[in-house]
Amino acid sequence: xxxxxxxxxxxxxxxxxxxxxxxxxxxxxxxxxxxxxxxxxxxxxxxxxxxxxxxxxxxxxxxxxxxxxxxxxxxxxxxxxxxxxxxxxxxxxxxxxxxxxxxxxxxxxxxxxxxxxxxxxxxxxxxxxxxxxxxxxxxxxxxxxxxxxxxxxxxxxxxxxxxxxxxxxxxxxxxxxxxxxxxxxxxxxxxxxxxxxxxxxxxxxxxxxxxxxxxxxxxx
Amino acid sequence: xxxxxxxxxxxxxxxxxxxxxxxxxxxxxxxxxxxxxxxxxxxxxxxxxxxxxxxxxxxxxxxxxxxxxxxxxxxxxxxxxxxxxxxxxxxxxxxxxxx
Numbered sequence: 362x363x364x365x366x367x368x369x370x371x372x373x374x375x376x377x378x379x380x381x382x383x384x385x386x387x388x389x390x391x392x393x394x395x396x397x398x399x400x401x402x403x404x405x406x407x408x409x410x411x412x413x414x415x416x417x418x419x420x421x422x423x424x425x426x427x428x429x430x431x432x433x434x435x436x437x438x439x440x441x442x443x444x445x446x447x448x449x450x451x452x453x454x455x456x457x458x459x460x461x462x463x464x465x466x467x468x469x470x471x472x473x474x475x476x477x478x479x480x481x482x483x484x485x486x487x488x489x490x491x492x493x494x495x496x497x498x499x500x501x502x503x504x505x506x507x508x509x510x511x512x513x514x515x516x517x518x519x520x521x522x523x524x525x526x527x528x529x530x531x532x533x534x535x536x537x538x539x540x541x542x543x544x545x546x547x548x549x550x551x552x553x554x555x556x557x558x559x560x561x562x563x564x565x566x567x568x569x570x571x572x573x574x575x576x577x578x579x580x581x
Numbered sequence: 582x583x584x585x586x587x588x589x590x591x592x593x594x595x596x597x598x599x600x601x602x603x604x605x606x607x608x609x610x611x612x613x614x615x616x617x618x619x620x621x622x623x624x625x626x627x628x629x630x631x632x633x634x635x636x637x638x639x640x641x642x643x644x645x646x647x648x649x650x651x652x653x654x655x656x657x658x659x660x661x662x663x664x665x666x667x668x669x670x671x672x673x674x675x676x677x678x679x680x
Contacts, residue, residue, distance in 0.1 A: 364665035371673065389582050396590035401628065406589060416585060423589045427596040429624045434600030436617040438609055441601050453598035458628070462621050511680045513632055514648055518655050518672030520629035524622050525659035525668075533622055540623045541630035548631040549640045559627040560620065567619035 365459045366489040368522070369400075371515035373490050376403050377497020378507040383411035387498045394494035398487060399457070400516070402426045428557055432564075433461040440470040448476055455483025462523040532574065536567030647679035 373394070380390035385407065393403055402423050409419045433456055441449055452470065460483045468475055501507055528534050540563035547555035599605070609617070633648040634640050644650070655672030662668065 368669045393586050396586060397593050399593045402593060419585060420588055423592045427593045430596035432620040435609055436620055438600050442603055449601045453601045456597045458625060514676045515673055517629040517632040517652055518669045520625040521655045522659050522665040522668035524625050525656055526663040527622060536619045536622050537626045540626035544627035544631050545634045545640060549635045556627055560623040563623035564616055564619040568616045
């Protein structure tokens, strides 16, 4: 999790400085990172709010971008559901893309040690995110051109680091290729549901291939 | 503005918490679990690939695109080392040099 805390630096700076340059106050910018704690939703919402987009559109967009968390919740449900509320609430608060990518251990969330491990990872990520938002706020008010540096590439680099080592079979490889092509095509067409549709299609492809492989193995 | 931020916070938390709520009366079966096991690679890839290729003008397949060369370098490092540090450092480093 520590490398991920480093990887979030450019992203936090981007979020902080983008908000400041779009007319957010420092308090509003920090409040967003403290309360919403969702990088991609925040970045999109900042631009929408700055463009005087109607509230309902902003909320709907937030919902669409965040709806991938439904998948994460479903996927870890059987691991977390037997824990009491006082554990489940904080776990869901810090259930980010990054923490989810670290949730695949068979025993993840199931023992007290694993829970504490997941929460420390999740909250160290939360603290880093907010610290770098703060630095972005300061940097954004001093340097005007920070948002054109291409800091968003940090997101790509982080996710490449999370995804590529996990490709261990044809099914996952097909999932990744499908997700990449679908998302690029749909997003470039301006299709609003690009993320959800691309992810679900890719998951279906991966699932179908793994089922076919299991059947072939059975018949041999 | 604060109202918007608070409502956004409610939405993101709701999407994260919903399926960890115990009163929802269902169990995720083995088939569904297998389908969901592809969610991390699918969602993360669907986020990062468009960052590399999609610009305001459309899809950018130009080899001069610094996003593309840095992404390819990051993929190679991730594949060879399985290390998050090296991957992000090489990717970001090369990107900043090219950009």
